[in-house]
Amino acid sequence: MEVTSDEVLIGRIASGDRLAMQVLFARHHVRVYRFVLRLVHDESSAEDLISEVFLDVWRQAGRFEGRSAVSTWLLAIARFKALSTLRRRTDVELNEETAEAIEDTSDNPEVALGKKDKSAVIRKCLVKLSAEHREIIDLVYYHEKSVEEVAAIVGIPENTVKTRMFYARKRLADLLKAAGIERGWP
Amino acid sequence: MNVVQKEAPERQEIEALLPWHAAGTLSRRDAQRCERALASDRDLARHYEVVREELHETIHLNESLGAPSARAMERLFAAIEAEAPPPRKSTFDLAGRISEFLSGFSPRTLAWSATAAALAILLQAAVLTSVVIRDQGGQNFGLASQATGDGTIALVRFAPQATVAEITKFLDAHKAVVVDGPDMQKGGLYSIRLAVTGLPKAELIKLVQRMQAESKIVEFMATKG
Numbered sequence: 234m235e236v237t238s239d240e241v242l243i244g245r246i247a248s249g250d251r252l253a254m255q256v257l258f259a260r261h262h263v264r265v266y267r268f269v270l271r272l273v274h275d276e277s278s279a280e281d282l283i284s285e286v287f288l289d290v291w292r293q294a295g296r297f298e299g300r301s302a303v304s305t306w307l308l309a310i311a312r313f314k315a316l317s318t319l320r321r322r323t324d325v326e327l328n329e330e331t332a333e334a335i336e337d338t339s340d341n342p343e344v345a346l347g348k349k350d351k352s353a354v355i356r357k358c359l360v361k362l363s364a365e366h367r368e369i370i371d372l373v374y375y376h377e378k379s380v381e382e383v384a385a386i387v388g389i390p391e392n393t394v395k396t397r398m399f400y401a402r403k404r405l406a407d408l409l410k411a412a413g414i415e416r417g418w419p
Numbered sequence: 420m421n422v423v424q425k426e427a428p429e430r431q432e433i434e435a436l437l438p439w440h441a442a443g444t445l446s447r448r449d450a451q452r453c454e455r456a457l458a459s460d461r462d463l464a465r466h467y468e469v470v471r472e473e474l475h476e477t478i479h480l481n482e483s484l485g486a487p488s489a490r491a492m493e494r495l496f497a498a499i500e501a502e503a504p505p506p507r508k509s510t511f512d513l514a515g516r517i518s519e520f521l522s523g524f525s526p527r528t529l530a531w532s533a534t535a536a537a538l539a540i541l542l543q544a545a546v547l548t549s550v551v552i553r554d555q556g557g558q559n560f561g562l563a564s565q566a567t568g569d570g571t572i573a574l575v576r577f578a579p580q581a582t583v584a585e586i587t588k589f590l591d592a593h594k595a596v597v598v599d600g601p602d603m604q605k606g607g608l609y610s611i612r613l614a615v616t617g618l619p620k621a622e623l624i625k626l627v628q629r630m631q632a633e634s635k636i637v638e639f640m641a642t643k644g
Contacts, residue, residue, distance in 0.1 A: 266487040280487045284494040355476040374477035379444040395435045418469045
């Protein structure tokens with residue numbers, strides 16, 4: 234069965250096709266939600282944000298030029314909206330420590346290691362990364378974005394993408410080492 | 420000096436690409452470069468296993484985040500429904516509007532039947548109008564009053580940039596309704612009824628002048644006569 238491409242759906246959305254909008258939403262909303270949730274750390278806010286992201290798609294579909302994949306466009310919109318939301322949060326001091334405290338509700342890496350669960354330790358350390366490092370690791374590993382696409386989403390040069398990924402992974406290695414896991418890299 | 424700078428540029432570059440190689444998002448050329456380097460460099464191959472482990476756990480972590488509730492979709496489509504007209508429908512497409520309006524209420528077959536019926540009515544009106552014009556000696560459009568059995572009819576071509584909302588507001592303001600069109604052979608002219616009865620000539624001229632003054636909406640206008 235041939236699946237309608239995202240680009241074709243965007244063309245239909247531009248002409249006011251609500252069904253095409255539903256298909257695009259069904260296809261991408263979970264990943265966009267997870268990307269946003271990892272940035273804002275609040276499920277309710279993340280749900281509101283994905284509604285706003287797709288509403289922007291509805292309004293701006295006619296301006297989509299197809300220079301990037303639709304999923305890349307969605308993540309770029311989502312990132313912008315998530316960061317705007319974070320900037321508006323004056324009631325909560327959402328620095329890195331706060332963010333970590335929100336997510337880090339179960340065993341710390343050392344305790345998890347005591348349970349001999351290396352996978353759990355790695356995931357704990359992934360959570361403990363800074364927002365900048367978490368973002369790039371998620372985009373590369375989970376959202377399957379190329380160097381060029383990450384550069385477009387985050388708004389940084391391609392070489393900076395590679396450097397940032399290197400330092401994100403190095404920071405992860407440091408956290409794992411502190412938790413007692415030596416992986417032989419770097 | 421950091422780890423990156425210690426290594427040879429080619430190996431350093433390959434090492435930097437390993438996360439994308441593991442995710443399968445490199446170009447064919449770069450993927451082949453990575454494969455060749457991994458086949459000949461055991462340290463690099465060990466590093467690649469570390470990358471693959473990170474990839475696996477990152478996917479695991481993200482998949483454990485769950486999915487949004489139905490509230491997100493409900494909120495989105497409520498917002499879309501509240502927005503009228505749909506995006507990029509900037510010109511007045513009467514047949515399209517009729518079809519869309521009917522399809523919103525009924526199954527596809529009913530929508531087709533209703534659209535066909537609407538088009539038949541329009542066709543009938545067009546035939547009657549042409550008969551009236553022919554019976555009057557095939558005159559062209561002028562600025563004289565024309566009271567037919569349908570009331571006072573005028574012909575109008577809307578400006579291309581006029582939106583549906585603007586046209587609707589314009590018609591409402593002048594108590595006019597579209598009764599036919601667009602006639603593509605006459606440059607997209609619509610027939611609009613200005614009054615259900617024949618208007619006095621002076622009143623009609625004033626009305627047409629007022630309507631013509633709205634140049635953002637009206638590109639051309641004349642009464643039949």
